[in-house]
Amino acid sequence: MKRLTNYMLQLSVFALFIALAMTSCKDEEEPVATAISIDKTVTPKLKVGEEATATITIVAEGVKAFKYYKVVDEVKGTAVDVTSQLVKNGNTYTYNFSYTVQEFDDLHTLGFEFEVTDKKDQVKTTALVVDVSLSVKSSFVKYDWKVTASEWLGFDVLAAWDAAYIYRFHQDGTYDIDMTAQYADSAHHFCYWVYKETPNNADTIAILRLIRKLRSGSQGVDEYYDYKITSATESQMIMYWDIPVFGLYGIKNTFTSQPKGAFQPYGTVAMANAVANISVLSCSTVDNNLLTIP
Template structure:
């Protein structure tokens, strides 16, 4: 009986100690994470997407964010050192400048928190972007569906057959169609410039190519198209063919979903163009890549 009485205080001490250990292992506060806003307003290229990440936690081991483009996320950026702490509250102010061609993709950012007990929390930011006129060129294939000068229709069957394709890297191609395939040109570069202070011209697109001059010679050739109206379906633009005295030709440029496309009209014609070193785009005068 005495042994039992002696054991009772010992058991009580162990029980109290165990309870203390359990209580001491519990978090003072549960880890929480929030972002404001979770979705941006409609932004343009060059605008800034901003958001504030707020964390409530006993401690933070790391905070990373991932850029997510069309559901594919990058390797991530660690911004733990940029957290601002006030007791158990941590804040991170995020800023991202919308880049050229971001508007061709779904874009977002995922923020990943690991607290001091390795609990992981995530929040996300959706970036909404208005498509730019420049990106409209890249998103679709384009065709000239109408061309007029002084009220006269000047669209030739050959020009009507062309499908234009503009690439993000600044190159462009033309599918001339099987019936009009030729090796007179090597289609090289396109340059785009916004012109907000130029009357009703909202922007200019320049197409630069090499023009064949005999079997082993070629010269640079380019045309500037003044765009006066543009949306994802249709553009209105004016251009000059000064050598023929045709000024202010009005073209209607219509988009179509990207589909079958054969540069120069046939694979054989493309091979001929590529084999002609005088037509190489590497010969283009670099000064033409800047619209003054």
């Protein structure tokens, strides 16, 4: 009887050992499911110059590649490989992402897609949307603009031609004016616009400089005006400017935006071609010092 009891005890221990061994092997063989996650899917509202950050976490038995793409207006850009920047802890990998919002990023939908490829070539992705506020400078580019009011000492001084003009500003720092066919002329070549924020300049939040070439006899003369912006929204800006030659100082202009639509620089194709062919009005001859507002 004692011998039978010992035998049964040994058999139980053996069975328990086999069960534990099988469980251990099963645990060791259980594959780690590859997964990728991000600590936020949308950033807080950011301004140009501010930083978008996020932490990406990957769980995988091995990572063959990790890269991200900048996505602008739903178009994915070139891959940036950051595999070497992953921080590994067992089967967990982390990556701390940062991006400084660039000028004119606010004119587009902006995001980033993160992509991991594990050792079995399985691909997983996650994404971050960068929420950017539209800057005053970008507002100039996003819309066409018109002068809808011009006042001096309480008098309405908005000329008919100024009221007709449509301004269009480009990201490369150039600008055009649709003068309409009625007021088309070749006296000026519209060249560059310069924008500078002035947070410490009393009620002036920014300065807009418009630079153009003026035909004077057989010569071309640099001409520019500085507009002091005192309030600005996407739909309307208030700005003040001077015309010293006429003794007019502190002219108040209301600049109103409108969706971009039909637009013909200088009013007609013929006038645009004529201006382009007047060598003394070439914008390439503008004094470079004018491109910087002190």
